[in-house]
Amino acid sequence: MPDPNDPRMQQMMQQLQQMMSQSMASAGPVNWELAQQLAEGELAGEPVVGPAEQSEVAEALRLADLWLDSASAWPSGVTQPDAWTRKQWISYTEDSWKQMAEPLASQMGSAMGTLVPEGMEGLLGPMADLMKGVGSALFGAQMGQALSKLAAEVLSSTEVGLPLGKIGRAALLPANVAEYAQGLQLPVEEVRLFVALREAAHHRLFTHAPWLRSHVITLLQAYAREIRIDSDAVEEAMSGLDPSDPEAMQTMDLGKLFRPEDTEQQKLTLQRLETALALITGWVNVVVTNAVADRLPTLSQLMESAHRRRASGGPAEKTFEALVGLQMQPATLRSATKLWETMTEQHGVEGREAVWAHPDLMPTTDDLQTPEAYASMSGTMSELDMSIFDQLAVNDPPADDEDGEERPGS
Template identity: 30%
Template sequence: MTATTSTRHPGSGRRSPVDWAAAGEAAAAIAPPGPAMTREEIAELVAELRDCAGLAVDPVAETAQLEAGPDAGEVLVVDRAGWARANARSFGHLVDPVLARALERQRLEKGRDVPDAFLGLSRALNAAETGGLLAFMATKVLGQYDVLAPDGGRLLLVAPNVAQVEREIGAVPADFRLWVALHEETHRAQFGANPWLAGWFRGQVTDLLDDLLADPGSTVERFVEGLGRLPDILRGASDDPTGGAAGDGTAGGRRTPTGLVDLVQTPEQRARLDALTAVMSLLEGHADVVMDEVGPSVVPSVAQIRARFDARRRGTGPVDRVVRRLLGLEAKAAQYRDGARFVRAVTDEVGIEGFNAVWAGPDALPSPAELREPSTWVARVHG
């Protein structure tokens, strides 16, 4: 798969501060290929993952009572390099217009453009840094519904990562591969059955980025000031993965940063990100519930897979944990748990049809407080 990301801002002659194609290629070169496999094993893995993507459609539709529909996007089985290139392209499509607006604001305020020589150096450095991040992430992701893809959402299954994890936890390969496909198909159904959701999600992310880059100088100042709280990110403030005993990222009356991005946000921006995180928790938790509730008739060893998979998630090494905290991935892991708890609580109270009212539109999505107290969402939406 070859990236074709434009390196110029839409509607202008200025190049983007990030060479996204170069970032994708850098990640592809850096990321390790994955577990050792013969050519025949790779072909079998890829073919089975494609089959699993098809086999997951009906169980998800029946369990979630959501159907992705014909326009929910294609299914791709990729290696780590392919995942990195695809995400570099998607990020560029989302971020470049935001960067263009930030550069234009800077030009108007200072009366001059960023010098081409500086921009060229910045592009190279940013591509290298972004490539390093994508390379790390490419070794972690089992699958993804890429809602940011410029030509519409699509489902990606990362073959070497699936093979690596199934070996590490001693899972039955056929069961584990279908289990992973069920999770990603649920995301495909969430967005495919509710066409408004993708546009709303992209809009929220774009608005947050626009706001964050509205005053780059202040953003840098907040980052420098926030570096003093870096130890809080690395060690956490409690045993709770979210950094707060109540699961809300607070400790001792002070909100604990959950990643580097937290250091550059104003309180208002954090509140907006918390609201978006609540929705992401809903999406991830719902997919986790569906992948488990299809039951042993579809995935015979589902209970064993879940137990071993969760144990593996808790057992990451110290270096991996530090990197995950810096990138905010520990907070993402909590999304699965918090979202699943919300989904199960609401379904127990009002059933699947009652829960599916959450997809009616933006106003029906849970707030952070409602995610923590599902009964308040039920009372608001169902009366």
């Protein structure tokens, strides 16, 4: 028998007790309070961000924006430079995770309702409510584990491919940037500037293409609507779940339960999602490379490291694989980068930026296979009136709540 005085055993029992008590209190498909507590518990003892680090990040973002002015037709999208700890990253990005994960968890929870035998709904009503609470805790525990791992490696607020905090609030994580620079054996000042360039470029893009963030979220929601349940897998998983082991709730592979095989519609949605994410990253690659020119001696090493990071499973790859099982292909990103390079050569910076005016103008998955053909076909892009962006911003401004924070869904 395990020793009840063992601190680890006491911690496990406390977590289990908390998990079960909070599961009943959670009103949503994911117990976010539990997720945050578990994630922050993994990051105990993290140092705070001091004034010097705040100043270094602010200066890097200022210089990055200055360089980007020569490589983009848009002005800066950064309204607030910031430096975050890992715990702050979890706290400041929670609303975005809710937007991305709750539709999936909600659909999974609804699918579980189909397991109740016909005619037994009334009799099993209280048990069904309990299972919803347990399901909420299960998703919360898994999100907590995922967030703690991501918080330990993300370099900025946009590294997963879209701003997780408020658009315009550009943030770097100094502790992670320092560890990344040490691993590369490169000066931390140059690595910080490189990360700041990519962060500022992302905010510039999402500020001037205000539809883009909701476009990605909508694709995730479209995937969620097609989720089906594997009842045999659920029964097998639940029968083997040890309630005395909280870690089992964090390590259960939910994908095997709810995504036994994607529907044709889901496969199409994943293809569109991969294309959108590749186009975002490809644009950032081109803009940052053109902005830097020969100003950063280690640019080629840093770009190569970024490619390796993505190919081996970086934060963006881990995020979307965990959410929807998307395995992003390096070849897709290379094609997207090539497309934006070709667009810049043939139509200039303004012609390239004009493509982001509306989702209907965006390259498709097929266009990525022949980037030169797409650029040749887009002969009128350079003649588009750039005031389209201003008109879009007037007709469909980002939704803000009363205290100025961006609302979910915006």
